[in-house]
Each structure stands twice: as C-alpha cells, then as structure tokens.
Amino acid sequence: MVDTTNASCVLVREPLPVQGVRLSSGRAGLYKKPRPDLVLLAFGEKSHVAATFTLSATAAAPVLWSRDQLANTSHARALLINAGCANAATGAPGLAAAQTCAAQVGALLDVPSHHVQIGSTGVIGVPLDVAKIASALPALAEALTDDAKAWSAAAAAIMTTDTIPKAVSARVNIDGHDITITGIAKGSGMIAPNMATMLAAIASDAPVAGSILSSLCQRVTQASFNRVTVDGDCSTNDAFWLIATGEAPIAPIDAETDPRLASLEAAIEAIAIHLAQKIARDGEGATKFVRIHVAGAANAQSARKIAKTIAESPLVKTALAASDANWGRVVAAIGRAGVAVNLDKLSIDFGTHAVVRGGLVAASYDEAALSAYLRGENITISIDLGLGAAQDEVWTCDLTHGYIDINGSYRS
Amino acid sequence: MVDTTNASCVLVREPLPVQGVRLSSGRAGLYKKPRPDLVLLAFGEKSHVAATFTLSATAAAPVLWSRDQLANTSHARALLINAGCANAATGAPGLAAAQTCAAQVGALLDVPSHHVQIGSTGVIGVPLDVAKIASALPALAEALTDDAKAWSAAAAAIMTTDTIPKAVSARVNIDGHDITITGIAKGSGMIAPNMATMLAAIASDAPVAGSILSSLCQRVTQASFNRVTVDGDCSTNDAFWLIATGEAPIAPIDAETDPRLASLEAAIEAIAIHLAQKIARDGEGATKFVRIHVAGAANAQSARKIAKTIAESPLVKTALAASDANWGRVVAAIGRAGVAVNLDKLSIDFGTHAVVRGGLVAASYDEAALSAYLRGENITISIDLGLGAAQDEVWTCDLTHGYIDINGSYRS
Incomplete structure (x- = not known):
C-alpha cells in the first residue's frame, strides 16, 4: 500500500x-x-x-x-x-x-x-x-x-x-x-x-x-x-x-x-x-479528520494560535460531529484566540465552500451544500485573516459521544 | 426560599x-x-x-x-x-x-x-x-x-x-x-x-x-x-x-x-x-457542580490559571461525569497550565479526601471512599501548590453526553 x-x-x-x-x-x-x-x-x-x-x-x-x-x-x-x-x-x-x-x-x-x-x-x-x-x-x-x-x-x-x-x-x-x-x-x-x-x-x-x-x-x-x-x-x-x-x-x-x-x-x-x-484521525471517539488552515496572519505564531483555538473548541467540535453548519462557532473561536483580528477582512471556507467574506456570511453561501460537505469524513476549514503573509495548519478531529464513553471508562 | x-x-x-x-x-x-x-x-x-x-x-x-x-x-x-x-x-x-x-x-x-x-x-x-x-x-x-x-x-x-x-x-x-x-x-x-x-x-x-x-x-x-x-x-x-x-x-x-x-x-x-x-450548575448537559480551589500559589494569576486549566480539561470533566477517581488527570492538567510547579510539594484533595501528598498518592488514599464522593452532585477539588500564599477559585461542571447532544442540535 x-x-x-x-x-x-x-x-x-x-x-x-x-x-x-x-x-x-x-x-x-x-x-x-x-x-x-x-x-x-x-x-x-x-x-x-x-x-x-x-x-x-x-x-x-x-x-x-x-x-x-x-x-x-x-x-x-x-x-x-x-x-x-x-x-x-x-x-x-x-x-x-x-x-x-x-x-x-x-x-x-x-x-x-x-x-x-x-x-x-x-x-x-x-x-x-x-x-x-x-x-x-x-x-x-x-x-x-x-x-x-x-x-x-x-x-x-x-x-x-x-x-x-x-x-x-x-x-x-x-x-x-x-x-x-x-x-x-x-x-x-x-x-x-x-x-x-x-x-x-x-x-x-x-x-x-x-x-x-x-x-x-x-x-x-x-x-x-x-x-x-x-x-x-x-x-x-x-x-x-x-x-x-x-x-x-x-x-x-x-x-x-x-x-x-x-x-x-x-x-x-x-x-x-x-x-x-x-x-x-484516530482521536478518541473521532468520526472525522479535521484540517484547520489559517493564512493571512501577521506571523506564524498568531496563525498557529488561532488554528489551535478552533481545533480545541468543544463547540466547533460538537457541531462538526453533528455535521451542523454552525460556522459562527468558528468566528467565536477566532475571537477568543488572543490574537488581534479585523472582522471586516476575515474569510472562512469549509472545503471549497465560501462561508464568510469580509466578516459576514458569503453571498454564495449555500447551507445545504455545506451540510452535505460536513457529512464527509475529511473536513478542511480555511481561514484567511487578511492581515499578512504568514500561515500555519493544525489537525484535529470531532468531539462525539465516543469520547465521553472512552474517557468515562478509561481505567476500567 | x-x-x-x-x-x-x-x-x-x-x-x-x-x-x-x-x-x-x-x-x-x-x-x-x-x-x-x-x-x-x-x-x-x-x-x-x-x-x-x-x-x-x-x-x-x-x-x-x-x-x-x-x-x-x-x-x-x-x-x-x-x-x-x-x-x-x-x-x-x-x-x-x-x-x-x-x-x-x-x-x-x-x-x-x-x-x-x-x-x-x-x-x-x-x-x-x-x-x-x-x-x-x-x-x-x-x-x-x-x-x-x-x-x-x-x-x-x-x-x-x-x-x-x-x-x-x-x-x-x-x-x-x-x-x-x-x-x-x-x-x-x-x-x-x-x-x-x-x-x-x-x-x-x-x-x-x-x-x-x-x-x-x-x-x-x-x-x-x-x-x-x-x-x-x-x-x-x-x-x-x-x-x-x-x-x-x-x-x-x-x-x-x-x-x-x-x-x-x-x-x-x-x-x-x-x-x-x-x-x-446549569452548564450544558451538566450533572455535577465542580468547585476548583487552588491555594499555595506564588500569585493569584497562577492560581487562576491552574484552576481554569483543570476546569476546562475534557479529560478531568469526563472522569467526573463518570464518577471515576482518575485524579492523575488533575495532575496532568496542572502540569500543562504554563505555571512553574514543584511536584514534590503538591497536595490534592477531593472534598475531605486526601488524594495527593508531596506529588504522589496520599498514604490514606481510599479509592472506594473517593468514588462514593464523586457520585455526588457537588464536587470540590482543592489543590495546594505549596509555593506561596496566593489562592483563587473557579467553578465549572462535568462533561457528559448531554453536552454533545445539545451542541450537535443547537440550531435545530
């Protein structure tokens, strides 16, 4: 193979x-x-x-x-x-x-x-x-x-x-x-x-x-x-x-x-x-592999910080588990990452689906198409901060009932 | 009332x-x-x-x-x-x-x-x-x-x-x-x-x-x-x-x-x-109210940081949901809080149950008694870092299947 x-x-x-x-x-x-x-x-x-x-x-x-x-x-x-x-x-x-x-x-x-x-x-x-x-x-x-x-x-x-x-x-x-x-x-x-x-x-x-x-x-x-x-x-x-x-x-x-x-x-x-x-991909209880790419950052540290904050957000991860196009949670995670951002310059894509442009929902946004994409096992979330040339990427998975089961019974 | x-x-x-x-x-x-x-x-x-x-x-x-x-x-x-x-x-x-x-x-x-x-x-x-x-x-x-x-x-x-x-x-x-x-x-x-x-x-x-x-x-x-x-x-x-x-x-x-x-x-x-x-107490899906008290810190900021890291650890929260006495996860959370600690001086109590003394399991540790305590709805985790006089406290809840359900279907 x-x-x-x-x-x-x-x-x-x-x-x-x-x-x-x-x-x-x-x-x-x-x-x-x-x-x-x-x-x-x-x-x-x-x-x-x-x-x-x-x-x-x-x-x-x-x-x-x-x-x-x-x-x-x-x-x-x-x-x-x-x-x-x-x-x-x-x-x-x-x-x-x-x-x-x-x-x-x-x-x-x-x-x-x-x-x-x-x-x-x-x-x-x-x-x-x-x-x-x-x-x-x-x-x-x-x-x-x-x-x-x-x-x-x-x-x-x-x-x-x-x-x-x-x-x-x-x-x-x-x-x-x-x-x-x-x-x-x-x-x-x-x-x-x-x-x-x-x-x-x-x-x-x-x-x-x-x-x-x-x-x-x-x-x-x-x-x-x-x-x-x-x-x-x-x-x-x-x-x-x-x-x-x-x-x-x-x-x-x-x-x-x-x-x-x-x-x-x-x-x-x-x-x-x-x-x-x-x-x-083998994260506890995971059903989806999630790639989070942050570009347009002032420096690589900021890009990593935002990518990790999204990747570790329980609300983002539970929405992904449910294939729910609740992309506002990505915006919320970006907001609390401790990095200066300009909402008016923010773009977000899920796979090839434009979701946010200039800080608000993209004109071409199609929730049905996005939901279909989210039902897949490989999800890429791409952020462009529009602030600089630096980028970074983080990999994670969704948060499911399996995680709760595994970690409630880990020692038994 | x-x-x-x-x-x-x-x-x-x-x-x-x-x-x-x-x-x-x-x-x-x-x-x-x-x-x-x-x-x-x-x-x-x-x-x-x-x-x-x-x-x-x-x-x-x-x-x-x-x-x-x-x-x-x-x-x-x-x-x-x-x-x-x-x-x-x-x-x-x-x-x-x-x-x-x-x-x-x-x-x-x-x-x-x-x-x-x-x-x-x-x-x-x-x-x-x-x-x-x-x-x-x-x-x-x-x-x-x-x-x-x-x-x-x-x-x-x-x-x-x-x-x-x-x-x-x-x-x-x-x-x-x-x-x-x-x-x-x-x-x-x-x-x-x-x-x-x-x-x-x-x-x-x-x-x-x-x-x-x-x-x-x-x-x-x-x-x-x-x-x-x-x-x-x-x-x-x-x-x-x-x-x-x-x-x-x-x-x-x-x-x-x-x-x-x-x-x-x-x-x-x-x-x-x-x-x-x-x-x-009304946290999404919560079944337990958890009070995390950190004392013996060099300053209040360190105490807050450690308390929040424990409170936000999915592994601590899932163990609490399952009433599992997996207190090692509290040690792990303390370790990653970004605060200097001396494991040899660390004490941890759950309620009135001594769990860790000097960085390792307390002599009087009684897992059956601790498990019984953890089945209650009000849990207090007390940390003493043994490093100073500062303290702080944070309140949280456990992480259950209910959280996943609520956040997978929030918009529907």
Missing part, C-alpha cells in the same frame, strides 16, 4: 526494517486484559539519538530520566516503552522504577544504563510494577530482531485507547543508496503536544551526526506532532525519539549545509506528518 | 422589585418555537450604569454598540435584550440593526438612543430580524412595570440552552434603609468569560456615582462571572450590566473610601456569585 502525501518521497504503509535497529515486543501484564504492553528497541553502536519531550511541569518519571540522559549526549543504545502505566505522579519511587528498568535493559544488552531511554504511557498516579517488567525483559532481549514484522508488533504493543496501530516507512535515495526510515507512534486522547505527541519513535539507517540530529528532531516535531490536538490535554509523558543508526554506506551527514540533509529531512518529516495525522 | 452563601447578606430567591427599574418581556418571534425572547428594562433619570463586555476580538454588534455608548458616560436609561440571535459576525448591517433597535427603544421611551444598551444572545452569523423586534417593542414599552414578577419573566425570556431561569435578590441595610439588589443572568454553554458571562444585569436602588460604579463592576465581575468556565468557549456577546437607580433615600455613595460601599459591594458580589454558580 502506498501513500503520496509528500511529493518528495513515497510512504510505505507496511513498515520496512531499518539496519541497525533490532526490536521486539511482549506482555509484562500491566493491563489486566491479555494484550502486549512492552516494547524494546536496541540500536547499533554507531547510532545517534535525539528526542523532544513534553513541556508539562508535571512530567512523568520516564521523561525526567530520559531527558536527563540525553541532555549532554546523542548516544543511546536502547529504548524501552511500556503501555498500561504512565509512571507519572509517582514521586521518587517512580523515578527509581524508571532507573531500575534502564539498569535491567542495560544489563541484558550489555550497554550502560544511562544509554537506555524509557517511555511509558497509561494511567497517571499508579506505581510502575517493575517486577512485571523485569520478568518480561529477558524474553524480549532474546527475541530482538531486525525483521519488519517486529515494527508492526511494536506499534500495536504501545497502543492505549488507539484503535489502529500506527507505523509507516519511507525510502529516500541519497548518494545512490536507498536510505530507510521507519516510524511508529501511539496517541488518541490527551493529545495537545507542547513538544511532541504521546509516544513516537522514528529510526533511519542514515549516518547523521548527533549535533545535527537534535535540531532536526525539533524542526520535524514542530512540522508534525506539534500540529495535532485532539482535546487540548497535553500529556505528562509525551516523547518523540529520532534515531539515526548510521549503518547506510554513505558519508556522514555532519553539517547543516550538507544538501543531502534536506532530502533526508523531507522524508523524516513526511513520516512524522503521516503518523501525526493518523493520531488526529 | 433563602440561601446563606454569603454571611454578610441574605439572598432571596424570589426576585424583589428595585425602585427605579421597570421592565417587561415578550415574544418577537426570533425562535421558531413559541417562547418569550425579548426583554426591555427602563431605568429612572437618576440611574448610573456600568458594564463589562466580552474581550472577544470578534465581539458582536450589540457589544460594539453598547461599549461605545458607555465609553465616556455612566448614563443609560434602557437595556434591550433579545435571545434567539446573537447578531454576531453580521458586519455593518448587524451594527445598523443594533442601532435601529436602540433608536426604536429611545423613541418609545423618550430617551436618547445613545442611552439605550443592547444585549443579544443566540446563533452567530444570522442577521437580526429588526422588523420582528420593532413589531414587539410597543407592547413591551406599554407593559413596563416595577412588579417583582416581571424580573422572573425577564430571566426566563433571556434563556437559550439554560434549563432554569436565573434570578436572585438581596437586601442590605445602609444608613437604616433597606437597599434592594436584584440580578438576572443567562448562560449555559460557550461559557469562559474573559470579562463577564453570557448576559447578566444586576440592579440596585442605591445611589452610586458613575465614577465608582465602573470599578465596582470590574471587581464584582472578577470575583464572580470571571470564575465560571463551562467549556472554555468565550462568547462574542458576553455582557454584564450593573445599574444603580439612586432611588433609595440615602446620601449618594460617591467616594471609594465611603464605608457604605463595602456593604453594598458585598451584597452585589453575593448576587453575582450566586448567578455565576448557577450558570456553572
């Missing part, structure tokens, strides 16, 4: 193996129901790793641990992710638990424990059952493989309320060699990243210097995961890891000015955008 | 007449269903009026009109409020419609049109049908009365998705005379005031100078309507009018240092708090 969301590279929906990454998944039993909940990734010696983490002031123990280890180095040799327990609001015992997990992975893989990254997702405030993880780890270490199927299994094992696993690959030709990039992500609720999304990892066999990987990781985050918002609720556990194993037989990319960096970045960005949009 | 929410005065739930205010309500036909939708209030010659309006950058035409008229004066002689049409995102024609309404009221009451305030609530983006209002106005002008029952009728006529009319009175003795204060309000959804709430008017027969009334209005707004948030969606039409008719036989209150101002302010504030809490 092939997707063509990005012109510069072709996305492959069946994940491809990445040389230099071995991985496996299994069940530690953090969930009551019998489902996989633990993923181990091991990276070759030449690997560099960068990451973006949640900006939450109550960041979870695994975030505190992982951020600390990557603060002054781009070296990491493993990443352990568990679902079923966020290990957040667990105090010093929680931090010790993350540390113990890292030590056990380190011992099994013969790498320093501070080269082990940890990611957790699940219920907040519940102690992490380290014994269960310790029992499951040896089998996972034993099962590490570079087989493509392990990526699909990993994407499934990190799911929480996700309804579909999220994995995708791309190939990009650099210096006559096919560079492979594969990414996995999880996220469905509590999605309003300040820095990344719930949990994502994208690995490539490209040789990229650590000094470059970090800013590359930031740029990709901004263009992808930071554009998603399901419910405005930013997680304590958000993390996105970018791994470059360096196994591909091309000369290292070690300067920002290296023209090959742009090709690689475009492909990584395409993967990240694909995963990010999948998260919005 | 008597309430005792405020020690300094007694609230009376059956509204009392206010000398110097005559009012009436009726039907202009802005709603399809046969229900009242138009309220006219007339104030005596000695009246002073102040107001706070929405901070929305897409404020509705009636707000633009009313704000303009009160910009440099405290004189107003009438207030016309309609439900069924917000007259927002209606451009120059919308502003002309508000102006025409003011002119017609002015002509009927023999007062200058710029002494007529206008408030509208209802669907955004729909032109206001001025002809319908013009047809209904003469009968309303004819029916103006100082009868107490007219206040209850007015509270009912300004409702939109409100399930109960909101009206309350208080009496406070100043200089040996009973001063009467009566307030009405409407609001249920799109409630996250930046300045006021949907629509509210509080009138007193006290003689208060215009120069004092304006700051009094601001302080009362901050202590009451600005503490409510149902869904984070701030309206284009928010407005709160404070009217002092000056008919009571006491010397004018014309200095901030006048000790009688404190008594009057306490009573007006009690009325405003009562109305504001009623709005939260």
Whole structure:
C-alpha cells in the first residue's frame, strides 16, 4: 500500500526494517486484559539519538530520566516503552522504577544504563510494577530482531485507547543508496503536544551526526506532532525519539549545509506528518479528520494560535460531529484566540465552500451544500485573516459521544 | 426560599422589585418555537450604569454598540435584550440593526438612543430580524412595570440552552434603609468569560456615582462571572450590566473610601456569585457542580490559571461525569497550565479526601471512599501548590453526553 502525501518521497504503509535497529515486543501484564504492553528497541553502536519531550511541569518519571540522559549526549543504545502505566505522579519511587528498568535493559544488552531511554504511557498516579517488567525483559532481549514484522508488533504493543496501530516507512535515495526510515507512534486522547505527541519513535539507517540530529528532531516535531490536538490535554509523558543508526554506506551527514540533509529531512518529516495525522484521525471517539488552515496572519505564531483555538473548541467540535453548519462557532473561536483580528477582512471556507467574506456570511453561501460537505469524513476549514503573509495548519478531529464513553471508562 | 452563601447578606430567591427599574418581556418571534425572547428594562433619570463586555476580538454588534455608548458616560436609561440571535459576525448591517433597535427603544421611551444598551444572545452569523423586534417593542414599552414578577419573566425570556431561569435578590441595610439588589443572568454553554458571562444585569436602588460604579463592576465581575468556565468557549456577546437607580433615600455613595460601599459591594458580589454558580450548575448537559480551589500559589494569576486549566480539561470533566477517581488527570492538567510547579510539594484533595501528598498518592488514599464522593452532585477539588500564599477559585461542571447532544442540535 502506498501513500503520496509528500511529493518528495513515497510512504510505505507496511513498515520496512531499518539496519541497525533490532526490536521486539511482549506482555509484562500491566493491563489486566491479555494484550502486549512492552516494547524494546536496541540500536547499533554507531547510532545517534535525539528526542523532544513534553513541556508539562508535571512530567512523568520516564521523561525526567530520559531527558536527563540525553541532555549532554546523542548516544543511546536502547529504548524501552511500556503501555498500561504512565509512571507519572509517582514521586521518587517512580523515578527509581524508571532507573531500575534502564539498569535491567542495560544489563541484558550489555550497554550502560544511562544509554537506555524509557517511555511509558497509561494511567497517571499508579506505581510502575517493575517486577512485571523485569520478568518480561529477558524474553524480549532474546527475541530482538531486525525483521519488519517486529515494527508492526511494536506499534500495536504501545497502543492505549488507539484503535489502529500506527507505523509507516519511507525510502529516500541519497548518494545512490536507498536510505530507510521507519516510524511508529501511539496517541488518541490527551493529545495537545507542547513538544511532541504521546509516544513516537522514528529510526533511519542514515549516518547523521548527533549535533545535527537534535535540531532536526525539533524542526520535524514542530512540522508534525506539534500540529495535532485532539482535546487540548497535553500529556505528562509525551516523547518523540529520532534515531539515526548510521549503518547506510554513505558519508556522514555532519553539517547543516550538507544538501543531502534536506532530502533526508523531507522524508523524516513526511513520516512524522503521516503518523501525526493518523493520531488526529484516530482521536478518541473521532468520526472525522479535521484540517484547520489559517493564512493571512501577521506571523506564524498568531496563525498557529488561532488554528489551535478552533481545533480545541468543544463547540466547533460538537457541531462538526453533528455535521451542523454552525460556522459562527468558528468566528467565536477566532475571537477568543488572543490574537488581534479585523472582522471586516476575515474569510472562512469549509472545503471549497465560501462561508464568510469580509466578516459576514458569503453571498454564495449555500447551507445545504455545506451540510452535505460536513457529512464527509475529511473536513478542511480555511481561514484567511487578511492581515499578512504568514500561515500555519493544525489537525484535529470531532468531539462525539465516543469520547465521553472512552474517557468515562478509561481505567476500567 | 433563602440561601446563606454569603454571611454578610441574605439572598432571596424570589426576585424583589428595585425602585427605579421597570421592565417587561415578550415574544418577537426570533425562535421558531413559541417562547418569550425579548426583554426591555427602563431605568429612572437618576440611574448610573456600568458594564463589562466580552474581550472577544470578534465581539458582536450589540457589544460594539453598547461599549461605545458607555465609553465616556455612566448614563443609560434602557437595556434591550433579545435571545434567539446573537447578531454576531453580521458586519455593518448587524451594527445598523443594533442601532435601529436602540433608536426604536429611545423613541418609545423618550430617551436618547445613545442611552439605550443592547444585549443579544443566540446563533452567530444570522442577521437580526429588526422588523420582528420593532413589531414587539410597543407592547413591551406599554407593559413596563416595577412588579417583582416581571424580573422572573425577564430571566426566563433571556434563556437559550439554560434549563432554569436565573434570578436572585438581596437586601442590605445602609444608613437604616433597606437597599434592594436584584440580578438576572443567562448562560449555559460557550461559557469562559474573559470579562463577564453570557448576559447578566444586576440592579440596585442605591445611589452610586458613575465614577465608582465602573470599578465596582470590574471587581464584582472578577470575583464572580470571571470564575465560571463551562467549556472554555468565550462568547462574542458576553455582557454584564450593573445599574444603580439612586432611588433609595440615602446620601449618594460617591467616594471609594465611603464605608457604605463595602456593604453594598458585598451584597452585589453575593448576587453575582450566586448567578455565576448557577450558570456553572446549569452548564450544558451538566450533572455535577465542580468547585476548583487552588491555594499555595506564588500569585493569584497562577492560581487562576491552574484552576481554569483543570476546569476546562475534557479529560478531568469526563472522569467526573463518570464518577471515576482518575485524579492523575488533575495532575496532568496542572502540569500543562504554563505555571512553574514543584511536584514534590503538591497536595490534592477531593472534598475531605486526601488524594495527593508531596506529588504522589496520599498514604490514606481510599479509592472506594473517593468514588462514593464523586457520585455526588457537588464536587470540590482543592489543590495546594505549596509555593506561596496566593489562592483563587473557579467553578465549572462535568462533561457528559448531554453536552454533545445539545451542541450537535443547537440550531435545530
């Protein structure tokens, strides 16, 4: 299966193996129901790793641990992710638990424990059952493989309320060699990243210097995961890891000015955008994917702010769920975004339907046609503020009864 | 029926007449269903009026009109409020419609049109049908009365998705005379005031100078309507009018240092708090009233910011709807509020139940007891940040299927 969301590279929906990454998944039993909940990734010696983490002031123990280890180095040799327990609001015992997990992975893989990254997702405030993880780890270490199927299994094992696993690959030709990039992500609720999304990892066999990987990781985050918002609720556990194993037989990319960096970045960005949009599409209870594009802004920050305010408005989202052409709620959301706007210059389109021109209902407005459009599964809301040249885009979903059901019964 | 929410005065739930205010309500036909939708209030010659309006950058035409008229004066002689049409995102024609309404009221009451305030609530983006209002106005002008029952009728006529009319009175003795204060309000959804709430008017027969009334209005707004948030969606039409008719036989209150101002302010504030809490209690689809108190903050702004972030978190609100003791979502909301916190110093209580101490689950935590508490209709969440002496409080409700139903079908 092939997707063509990005012109510069072709996305492959069946994940491809990445040389230099071995991985496996299994069940530690953090969930009551019998489902996989633990993923181990091991990276070759030449690997560099960068990451973006949640900006939450109550960041979870695994975030505190992982951020600390990557603060002054781009070296990491493993990443352990568990679902079923966020290990957040667990105090010093929680931090010790993350540390113990890292030590056990380190011992099994013969790498320093501070080269082990940890990611957790699940219920907040519940102690992490380290014994269960310790029992499951040896089998996972034993099962590490570079087989493509392990990526699909990993994407499934990190799911929480996700309804579909999220994995995708791309190939990009650099210096006559096919560079492979594969990414996995999880996220469905509590999605309003300040820095990344719930949990994502994208690995490539490209040789990229650590000094470059970090800013590359930031740029990709901004263009992808930071554009998603399901419910405005930013997680304590958000993390996105970018791994470059360096196994591909091309000369290292070690300067920002290296023209090959742009090709690689475009492909990584395409993967990240694909995963990010999948998260919005799989938002808790979602029936519609909604793209909100704001143009004509004085600056990109204003455009983002307005797009996010619309995307997080419960009134906009409930109207979309009901396919109700109540576009006045979009005007109200624009008005409360904290950005100066001139209503007389405002245009709003839903898909190709002109809705607002010069701040009031467009002459060609046709409610029946708009309602028909809103019954579709893919909605684009385009705003033109008429104030400048800057633009930005945010992705979200509608707010339905499903969201209430999922989040009323999440822990049961 | 008597309430005792405020020690300094007694609230009376059956509204009392206010000398110097005559009012009436009726039907202009802005709603399809046969229900009242138009309220006219007339104030005596000695009246002073102040107001706070929405901070929305897409404020509705009636707000633009009313704000303009009160910009440099405290004189107003009438207030016309309609439900069924917000007259927002209606451009120059919308502003002309508000102006025409003011002119017609002015002509009927023999007062200058710029002494007529206008408030509208209802669907955004729909032109206001001025002809319908013009047809209904003469009968309303004819029916103006100082009868107490007219206040209850007015509270009912300004409702939109409100399930109960909101009206309350208080009496406070100043200089040996009973001063009467009566307030009405409407609001249920799109409630996250930046300045006021949907629509509210509080009138007193006290003689208060215009120069004092304006700051009094601001302080009362901050202590009451600005503490409510149902869904984070701030309206284009928010407005709160404070009217002092000056008919009571006491010397004018014309200095901030006048000790009688404190008594009057306490009573007006009690009325405003009562109305504001009623709005939260009557939030769209709400089954629970939720009080979020944040103490131990470095400053009041931080406390308010954290309280509002918790109050607007869909994940907190859905857990409350389901009576689920998923308190980790409160920790997550605190973390994303954009305020520096020290998790190790954080305490959280639900009612009298200790939940978090020092950033992790309290030793005495009893989930069964907490779940039982959460099944009640009145929930208090108390946060202590352990960082300072400042505190603040916000009122909200839970997020239920009812919210989705109401907002999916609002226009039909």
